[in-house]
Amino acid sequence: VSENPQLLPSWRPGPVRDAVTGFLDAAMEVAPRDRVACLDNDGTLWCERPNYVQLDFFIDALRARTAEDPSVASTPEFAALLSGDKAAMGELGLARIAMALVGLFEGMTPEAFTHRVRDFLDRATHPTLGVPLRAATYRPMLELIDALRSREFTVCIVTGGGTEFVRAISQDLYGVPPEAVVGTMVTYAYSAAPAGSDGIPLPLLRRTTGLTGEANEGATKVSNIQAQLGRRPILAAGNSGGDRQMLEWAAGGDGPTVALLVDHDDEQREFSYVSSAETFAEPEPITEVGARQGWTVVSMANDWATVFGDDAFGGDKPSPAG
Amino acid sequence: VSENPQLLPSWRPGPVRDAVTGFLDAAMEVAPRDRVACLDNDGTLWCERPNYVQLDFFIDALRARTAEDPSVASTPEFAALLSGDKAAMGELGLARIAMALVGLFEGMTPEAFTHRVRDFLDRATHPTLGVPLRAATYRPMLELIDALRSREFTVCIVTGGGTEFVRAISQDLYGVPPEAVVGTMVTYAYSAAPAGSDGIPLPLLRRTTGLTGEANEGATKVSNIQAQLGRRPILAAGNSGGDRQMLEWAAGGDGPTVALLVDHDDEQREFSYVSSAETFAEPEPITEVGARQGWTVVSMANDWATVFGDDAFGGDKPSPAG
Numbered sequence: 220v221s222e223n224p225q226l227l228p229s230w231r232p233g234p235v236r237d238a239v240t241g242f243l244d245a246a247m248e249v250a251p252r253d254r255v256a257c258l259d260n261d262g263t264l265w266c267e268r269p270n271y272v273q274l275d276f277f278i279d280a281l282r283a284r285t286a287e288d289p290s291v292a293s294t295p296e297f298a299a300l301l302s303g304d305k306a307a308m309g310e311l312g313l314a315r316i317a318m319a320l321v322g323l324f325e326g327m328t329p330e331a332f333t334h335r336v337r338d339f340l341d342r343a344t345h346p347t348l349g350v351p352l353r354a355a356t357y358r359p360m361l362e363l364i365d366a367l368r369s370r371e372f373t374v375c376i377v378t379g380g381g382t383e384f385v386r387a388i389s390q391d392l393y394g395v396p397p398e399a400v401v402g403t404m405v406t407y408a409y410s411a412a413p414a415g416s417d418g419i420p421l422p423l424l425r426r427t428t429g430l431t432g433e434a435n436e437g438a439t440k441v442s443n444i445q446a447q448l449g450r451r452p453i454l455a456a457g458n459s460g461g462d463r464q465m466l467e468w469a470a471g472g473d474g475p476t477v478a479l480l481v482d483h484d485d486e487q488r489e490f491s492y493v494s495s496a497e498t499f500a501e502p503e504p505i506t507e508v509g510a511r512q513g514w515t516v517v518s519m520a521n522d523w524a525t526v527f528g529d530d531a532f533g534g535d536k537p538s539p540a541g
Numbered sequence: 542v543s544e545n546p547q548l549l550p551s552w553r554p555g556p557v558r559d560a561v562t563g564f565l566d567a568a569m570e571v572a573p574r575d576r577v578a579c580l581d582n583d584g585t586l587w588c589e590r591p592n593y594v595q596l597d598f599f600i601d602a603l604r605a606r607t608a609e610d611p612s613v614a615s616t617p618e619f620a621a622l623l624s625g626d627k628a629a630m631g632e633l634g635l636a637r638i639a640m641a642l643v644g645l646f647e648g649m650t651p652e653a654f655t656h657r658v659r660d661f662l663d664r665a666t667h668p669t670l671g672v673p674l675r676a677a678t679y680r681p682m683l684e685l686i687d688a689l690r691s692r693e694f695t696v697c698i699v700t701g702g703g704t705e706f707v708r709a710i711s712q713d714l715y716g717v718p719p720e721a722v723v724g725t726m727v728t729y730a731y732s733a734a735p736a737g738s739d740g741i742p743l744p745l746l747r748r749t750t751g752l753t754g755e756a757n758e759g760a761t762k763v764s765n766i767q768a769q770l771g772r773r774p775i776l777a778a779g780n781s782g783g784d785r786q787m788l789e790w791a792a793g794g795d796g797p798t799v800a801l802l803v804d805h806d807d808e809q810r811e812f813s814y815v816s817s818a819e820t821f822a823e824p825e826p827i828t829e830v831g832a833r834q835g836w837t838v839v840s841m842a843n844d845w846a847t848v849f850g851d852d853a854f855g856g857d858k859p860s861p862a863g
Contacts, residue, residue, distance in 0.1 A: 373718070373720070375720075396771075397771025398772070407764050409763050411789060419789075419835070420793070424767055431754065449720055450720070464731070
């Protein structure tokens with residue numbers, strides 16, 4: 220086990236930190252081309268409560284649209300969302316509401332969408348933590364990404380969120396390039412009208428309202444990892460039922476592997492909640508799945524000395540007045 | 542224009558080489574994250590005549606299967622292929638024959654398929670050139686890949702062939718990792734039966750007989766570049782009608798760009814043929830599309846001093862007796 224004090228300084232000493240540093244040491248025996256790490260984003264690399272950041276982005280875009288055209292607000296999906304009517308939202312279902320929100324960007328080019336996401340994240344603050352949204356990343360996980368990258372890992376983000384949404388910030392927040400982001404992918408329409416009298420076409424990709432394949436959760440994460448990345452991870456990190464199959468996929472490989480599960484048990488510095496996984500007949504708390512299967516379950520409260528970066532909070536949740 | 546004599550030594554001096562080296566110089570003004578190159582494989586990086594290498598691989602697998610089970614040979618698609626009955630093959634169509642061949646690998650894991658491809662390429666020889674198939678890469682293009690990589694380009698292969706087939710050899714032949722190979726993708730089935738009494742699942746991905754999306758040709762190449770890589774190339778290279786949209790996509794971007802079209806006009810050292818592109822109403826030779834749109838059309842006969850690597854031919858096609 221590595222004794223380097225510079226390694227993972229925000230992780231408290233103990234069996235979880237030892238498991239992670241022990242894996243980092245053992246991975247040096249693995250061929251570099253097999254050093255692949257797949258990390259979930261929401262709730263694993265940054266805070267997902269009280270809302271997914273992408274939902275805040277969608278609502279911001281919806282407010283801008285309704286300011287231009289108030290009639291948009293009467294669409295059932297948007298009316299339920301804007302009024303916070305949880306009964307109506309439950310009846311419509313999250314998938315239908317999400318697709319209505321995706322529709323706000325129909326016809327937009329990839330570049331315009333990326334610009335829109337970055338503009339939002341440059342100005343948005345976390346609704347309860349009182350800090351910039353982009354500062355709500357977990358410092359221990361950023362340290363882990365750095366440690367992996369310095370050991371020649373290919374570090375990938377495998378998210379249930381929109382691929383293009385996460386790509387807009389993955390390089391800046393995590394140093395992860397667009398091709399290493401695997402998520403829920405919108406379908407593009409290609410067109411190439413001749414641009415002028417020279418007859419040279421002007422190719423365009425424009426967002427549609429459809430998805431390419433399924434939402435990137437559960438077993439779909441595993442299939443999409445193979446389809447897009449072509450390699451099996453030896454480290455996977457997640458925090459919810461939607462990450463279960465990806466963690467099992469990493470844990471079940473040959474040689475040194477690790478499945479990291481972030482347990483949100485830190486009401487004081489972050490939030491306290493447990494996600495369920497559909498395993499056999501009954502939903503099972505994901506932390507119990509992890510304990511049963513021998514994953515490395517990371518207690519935010521006990522295993523992380525610091526949750527957020529210095530830039531954000533100096534390591535602690537600010538007071539409500541902060 | 543760079544005067545470095547070490548740069549692209551297998552390219553003959555002239556306007557085409559100048560266009561390529563001029564682009565390499567100009568690209569240094571582009572942010573590294575936008576230095577993306579997308580290169581077709583068959584006919585652009587390695588020889589595609591008289592057969593696609595992947596077709597030779599398929600036929601090899603079909604022969605192995607029929608040796609085990611002779612009844613397989615009576616399947617109409619396979620019977621036409623094994624007898625070389627071009628009329629029957631034309632009637633069945635290449636797409637149907639290809640899908641029948643994909644079916645030979647149904648149920649196989651990604652690792653087993655990769656092993657199978659590598660085994661084939663370790664022993665296969667080119668049917669007319671009399672050299673190992675893996676030596677039938679174009680040395681000038683390998684030099685271009687090296688030059689791009691040394692200038693911090695992300696070098697990607699965008700192929701109409703099978704993604705997993707090309708991934709099996711892309712690192713060794715081109716230094717391109719699996720996530721940078723965009724091709725025609727088989728669909729996997731995921732399963733995770735509990736492996737034993739401990740109840741820990743054994744996750745498996747197995748090949749099906751279906752494709753994920755469309756065959757990766759034409760406009761689909763552009764959509765798939767965005768879906769998998771998330772960036773627009775500033776260099777694209779191809780040789781056929783199926784590359785047209787990708788070349789237009791690269792050429793139409795901002796800043797320095799180049800669209801390279803390999804023209805197979807070298808009967809003596811390689812092969813002589815022209816692919817057609819569906820442009821307006823009528824098919825148009827792809828070389829004419831390129832000339833009209835201002836692409837950099839590379840004459841194998843005139844612009845390449847050497848076609849194949851030293852390992853293969855000493856730079857020239859061997860005699861029929863070779």
